């Protein structure tokens with residue numbers, strides 16, 4: 523019954539409600555869980571025309587979809603450090619949505635076009651010296667990106683080819699699997715407290731889903747950044763690989779995941795993530811207000827200014 527619904531229904535949410543016995547559309551799964559993953563007739567015709575399609579029109583993000591393998595490669599390319607600006611966050615959400623709606627697409631590998639940085643996290647300049655309305659819009663975009671990525675029905679693999687603090691780490695943690703370059707100069711973690719800010723509850727919940735409560739509590743309070751080896755040790759990253767092989771290893775890992783029937787894996791993923799997603803959906807507006815109030819405080823603005831100044835000092 524669930525499989526039948528998956529094939530015919532527009533939204534994966536509908537079939538998951540049947541599969542999990544959840545009666546209410548609003549309290550069940552997430553809007554981002556959308557199209558079924560079986561190729562439709564039109565998709566097969568589309569496939570014969572081109573094998574690789576370029577998806578994003580933005581110069582900050584490239585998305586290439588290989589129709590033959592069903593795997594898309596999403597590459598962040600926002601120099602100098604792939605910080606997540608309002609524009610990039612919006613592009614990410616749109617791009618992920620398009621992939622979700624493409625019946626040929628079964629998996630996404632997320633990586634960086636930058637040689638040493640996966641992503642520096644949220645663009646701090648979006649959180650400084652701006653009017654409250656801007657903070658609200660920015661935070662809604664952060665939420666939206668998270669809902670699309672964490673709630674994706676596709677197999678998502680992070681090929682972490684550089685440092686990945688805060689929001690960068692969040693994106694990696696949203697994925698189903700994380701591979702990181704074994705370069706000890708790189709680091710990954712939620713370092714928000716070091717900026718004098720607080721990782722919101724859904725950042726925390728995402729991390730707890732990956733590494734458990736104890737490691738999350740210690741990591742968040744201390745704003746810990748882990749080397750690749752340490753990240754594997756605490757379970758934040760699944761595997762380190764030689765730097766030059768990150769992408770190929772991600773492809774090999776993807777092939778392993780794609781051997782599992784989509785409907786079974788998708789329903790399982792939804793069962794694992796639904797509570798966390800529902801938690802944010804239920805509090806989306808209050809979360810935006812909390813962020814806007816918090817970030818507007820003089821003391822927080824001072825902390826961010828000091829952090830950015832320190833970042834600009836020559837490195838020892």
Ligand SMILES: CCCCC/C=C\C/C=C\CCC/C=C/C(=O)SCCNC(=O)CCNC(=O)[C@H](O)C(C)(C)COP(=O)(O)OP(=O)(O)OC[C@H]1O[C@@H](n2cnc3c(N)ncnc32)[C@H](O)[C@@H]1OP(=O)(O)O
Pocket residue numbers: 602603605639641642643644645646647685687688689690713714717719720721722812813816817830833834
């Ligand atoms: C009840 C109350 C509860 C309230 C809770 C409610 C809401 C929660 C409130 C807030 C939550 C906010 C969550 C925030 C999440 C984030 O992601 S914050 C961003 C954190 N990111 C960082 O700390 C990374 C900082 N950057 C670095 O560590 C390094 O830059 C690097 C990424 C390792 C790269 O190093 P390197 O290659 O040496 O490059 P530079 O350091 O020289 O940097 C180059 C230029 O880029 C600028 N820059 C770096 N990071 C950012 C960034 N994240 N945003 C904007 N700009 C960035 C850097 O300043 C350099 O600029 P200049 O060339 O000097 O102009």
